[in-house]
Amino acid sequence: MSETEPNIGYVIGGGLKASLQARLTVPAEKVQEGGFVIMETEEWLFYGLVTDIMLGATDPRFADEQSENRLPPQISRLLYQQALYTNLEVLPTLMLERGPDLGSPKYEAWRKEHPDGATPIPVKTIPPQHTPVRLASAGDIAEVFKGNFVIGYTREQGHPVQIDLERLVKRSSGIFGATGTGKSFLTRMVLAGLIHHSSTAVLIFDMHNEYGPDDIAADTGQKVLGLRGQLPQKVRMVGLGAGATIRGQQPDFTLELAESDIMPEDIEMLTRELNLRETTPATLSALVHCFGPTRWFAEFRQMTTNDYIEDDNGKKIPAPGSVQAWAAQNNVNELAAVGLRGKLERVFNLPYIVERPAADSLKKVIDSLESGMNIILSFGDHEADLDYLLVTNILTRKIRRLWEERTNQYRSHPQQHKEPRPLVIVIEEAHKLLNREMAGQTAFSAIAREMRKYGVTLLIIDQRPSQIYDEVMSQLGTRITGWLGDEEDIHAVLSGLAGRDALRGMLSRLQPKEEVLLLGWGVPTPIPVRTRRYNDEFWRALKGRDKVVTTNDLISRLGGDE
Amino acid sequence: MSVEAIEIGRLLRGSTRGFVAGCRVSQLDVPAFGSLVRAPLQAGYQVFGLIYDMRIDDDGMVRQLAVTDEVPDYVVHDNRLNRNVPVELSVLAVGYELGGKISHMLPPRPPLCLDLIYLCSPQEICAFTNHGRFGYLRHLLQNKDVPLGELAAAHFQQTGAAQASCGKADWLTRATAELIVLLRDDYPTLMGVLGALSELNTEA
Numbered sequence: 001m002s003e004t005e006p007n008i009g010y011v012i013g014g015g016l017k018a019s020l021q022a023r024l025t026v027p028a029e030k031v032q033e034g035g036f037v038i039m040e041t042e043e044w045l046f047y048g049l050v051t052d053i054m055l056g057a058t059d060p061r062f063a064d065e066q067s068e069n070r071l072p073p074q075i076s077r078l079l080y081q082q083a084l085y086t087n088l089e090v091l092p093t094l095m096l097e098r099g100p101d102l103g104s105p106k107y108e109a110w111r112k113e114h115p116d117g118a119t120p121i122p123v124k125t126i127p128p129q130h131t132p133v134r135l136a137s138a139g140d141i142a143e144v145f146k147g148n149f150v151i152g153y154t155r156e157q158g159h160p161v162q163i164d165l166e167r168l169v170k171r172s173s174g175i176f177g178a179t180g181t182g183k184s185f186l187t188r189m190v191l192a193g194l195i196h197h198s199s200t201a202v203l204i205f206d207m208h209n210e211y212g213p214d215d216i217a218a219d220t221g222q223k224v225l226g227l228r229g230q231l232p233q234k235v236r237m238v239g240l241g242a243g244a245t246i247r248g249q250q251p252d253f254t255l256e257l258a259e260s261d262i263m264p265e266d267i268e269m270l271t272r273e274l275n276l277r278e279t280t281p282a283t284l285s286a287l288v289h290c291f292g293p294t295r296w297f298a299e300f301r302q303m304t305t306n307d308y309i310e311d312d313n314g315k316k317i318p319a320p321g322s323v324q325a326w327a328a329q330n331n332v333n334e335l336a337a338v339g340l341r342g343k344l345e346r347v348f349n350l351p352y353i354v355e356r357p358a359a360d361s362l363k364k365v366i367d368s369l370e371s372g373m374n375i376i377l378s379f380g381d382h383e384a385d386l387d388y389l390l391v392t393n394i395l396t397r398k399i400r401r402l403w404e405e406r407t408n409q410y411r412s413h414p415q416q417h418k419e420p421r422p423l424v425i426v427i428e429e430a431h432k433l434l435n436r437e438m439a440g441q442t443a444f445s446a447i448a449r450e451m452r453k454y455g456v457t458l459l460i461i462d463q464r465p466s467q468i469y470d471e472v473m474s475q476l477g478t479r480i481t482g483w484l485g486d487e488e489d490i491h492a493v494l495s496g497l498a499g500r501d502a503l504r505g506m507l508s509r510l511q512p513k514e515e516v517l518l519l520g521w522g523v524p525t526p527i528p529v530r531t532r533r534y535n536d537e538f539w540r541a542l543k544g545r546d547k548v549v550t551t552n553d554l555i556s557r558l559g560g561d562e
Numbered sequence: 563m564s565v566e567a568i569e570i571g572r573l574l575r576g577s578t579r580g581f582v583a584g585c586r587v588s589q590l591d592v593p594a595f596g597s598l599v600r601a602p603l604q605a606g607y608q609v610f611g612l613i614y615d616m617r618i619d620d621d622g623m624v625r626q627l628a629v630t631d632e633v634p635d636y637v638v639h640d641n642r643l644n645r646n647v648p649v650e651l652s653v654l655a656v657g658y659e660l661g662g663k664i665s666h667m668l669p670p671r672p673p674l675c676l677d678l679i680y681l682c683s684p685q686e687i688c689a690f691t692n693h694g695r696f697g698y699l700r701h702l703l704q705n706k707d708v709p710l711g712e713l714a715a716a717h718f719q720q721t722g723a724a725q726a727s728c729g730k731a732d733w734l735t736r737a738t739a740e741l742i743v744l745l746r747d748d749y750p751t752l753m754g755v756l757g758a759l760s761e762l763n764t765e766a
Contacts, residue, residue, distance in 0.1 A: 058746045059746065067756075070757075071757075078739045078742055079742055079756060082739060082743050
């Protein structure tokens with residue numbers, strides 16, 4: 001461990017449930033909410049988060065009266081030193097066994113029991129009264145936050161905080177924050193880190209064309225570097241529809257969906273978007289029954305409506321090839337079928353759904369992902385919710401099935417099959433796909449719930465976490481959240497975490513920009529950090545690191561810098 | 563014990579917690595309210611105390627003179643010089659020295675009648691007040707008869723000066739802080755004491 005910080009106070013009471021109380025021996029402004037502190041006893045290091053700072057007085061009158069007006073400055077200063085104080089509320093989060101001294105005879109035996117040294121474990125006991133409290137040093141932070149990617153810095157002292165990206169994507173995770181809190185910059189950095197460092201494949205549904213091409217920041221007007229330009233060997237930018245250009249840039253290839261790719265459930269999922277009736281499933285099922293799962297969409301697309309001919313008797317009957325004729329033949333409610341045909345007009349008109357795509361671009365996407373590439377699917381001009389819902393769902397459904405199959409093959413015959421590459425699907429505006437109504441119908445909630453086994457996880461980016469289905473939220477391992485104003489959003493982000501009450505205050509008092517709270521499974525303890533800046537320097541630092549940096553390297557580097 | 567010990571009177575009556583010394587008016591220009599005094603009893607044993615009251619009682623002669631129309635100066639002078647009733651100095655016992663060791667506890671035995679009482683020199687003041695951690699202040703706080711704030715202010719003023727001459731300029735600050743710690747649960751008393759101590763500061 002590098003240099004230690006001076007003590008700032010000592011433990012005076014509290015408990016595991018109610019947080020610890022510590023008396024501050026330095027001025028209150030030396031400590032901030034969210035500060036990472038260490039309490040050191042003979043055997044353990046206790047790590048905790050400052051969750052509250054409270055002023056106190058031995059007698060309330062000392063605080064009420066402005067004695068400095070009555071007493072000379074040196075006496076009032078002495079009085080305040082003795083009679084007024086500040087208490088910290090510290091949420092204990094982790095503890096680390098210190099082990100015997102290197103030189104002590106017990107060390108050998110201890111080392112045998114702990115071959116990797118001690119690792120921090122969730123706190124199970126508390127330090128006694130009068131245990132000194134100090135702010136964490138860079139070394140302490142590095143000891144706890146072992147990882148390969150610096151996501152930000154502690155707020156007070158600016159010590160780097162690392163996350164383990166491999167661990168982050170082992171379970172689904174989320175990046176949240178109200179609009180304008182720097183969510184997309186943070187996402188760019190996390191994605192850059194993921195693509196650059198980890199072996200995981202990344203599939204990004206880039207609804208607003210933010211991540212692939214270079215962009216101009218909305219508030220500063222400065223150029224924001226895109227992932228495609230910075231990591232050309234690892235990223236493929238895919239446009240939606242033939243001839244698509246993304247911000248004037250030519251994508252690496254384009255994606256078209258075949259009519260045969262559309263399944264009835266893809267349409268059912270659009271119930272709200274297309275305002276479909278409850279008769280829709282029956283009609284769809286009749287269509288599939290009649291034409292088969294691959295042909296139904298094409299056939300239905302070609303049907304005409306309100307097309308009548310006169311029969312031999314001069315009576316008007318539906319023309320062959322019309323919806324009405326098909327409905328009559330197949331005992332389907334005519335009005336329902338006509339209504340559905342009308343409502344699906346928007347889907348039929350989508351230019352990227354074609355009878356026969358020029359190339360099997362869907363396969364190309366999947367092959368790229370399997371071969372070590374990462375895909376940014378830019379929606380280009382197709383920015384409507386309909387496009388987003390339909391395309392993400394179809395693609396994800398296919399990928400999910402494929403990964404499931406391949407994992408099962410690998411598990412049954414590990415010699416003959418390769419283990420599929422772990423995949424992270426990045427979805428923006430996730431509440432559109434994962435809200436209470438949709439969650440059951442889209443492929444995403446299933447991924448969040450159970451696809452961890454098959455190596456597919458989600459990275460959800462959203463500004464309204466309260467709109468996301470609870471069951472999905474509760475499955476999110478790691479949550480990185482910027483400032484949230486809405487009480488319900490805060491509640492949603494913190495669902496299922498220990499110390500919610502303490503964290504809630506911290507979350508609502510985050511700086512609206514460039515500060516995030518790291519929470520959940522992927523980080524050893526919740527901590528607020530000042531995020532890194534996304535700029536040229538970030539890219540230089542990222543690309544400068546060819547090898548994975550170990551904690552020891554980092555500590556020595558920190559020692560050298562200071 | 564210093565060579566030129568300043569004698570300020572003899573003991574009239576005493577107890578473990580304090581004693582009263584009597585002195586002539588001619589001796590009265592030396593001791594002051596708040597001064598640290600000592601009463602040596604035998605070789606190596608002396609009791610320390612703080613003067614917290616001075617009392618000048620009347621006698622029959624003074625009463626008569628007081629109602630006389632004109633009292634000539636020489637009569638006043640003679641009465642003061644040769645009065646029958648001594649000036650009484652009330653002293654609060656705050657510690658003792660036995661075999662060269664200073665203690666801030668109450669003395670094992672009080673001084674006896676007519677024992678000589680001496681004013682402490684700056685060196686003696688420093689030696690006594692530097693001992694331990696201001697333990698003797700508790701005797702001031704426990705005795706309800708002493709005017710705490712005034713006594714503390716007078717004592718701190720004299721001792722602060724003595725300590726400064728001994729090179730401990732921060733004594734006054736430390737002593738004030740200690741007094742605040744001892745009294746911080748008693749707001750009215752503490753504010754009274756600090757009020758008295760502020761007088762000291764404004765004078766300085």
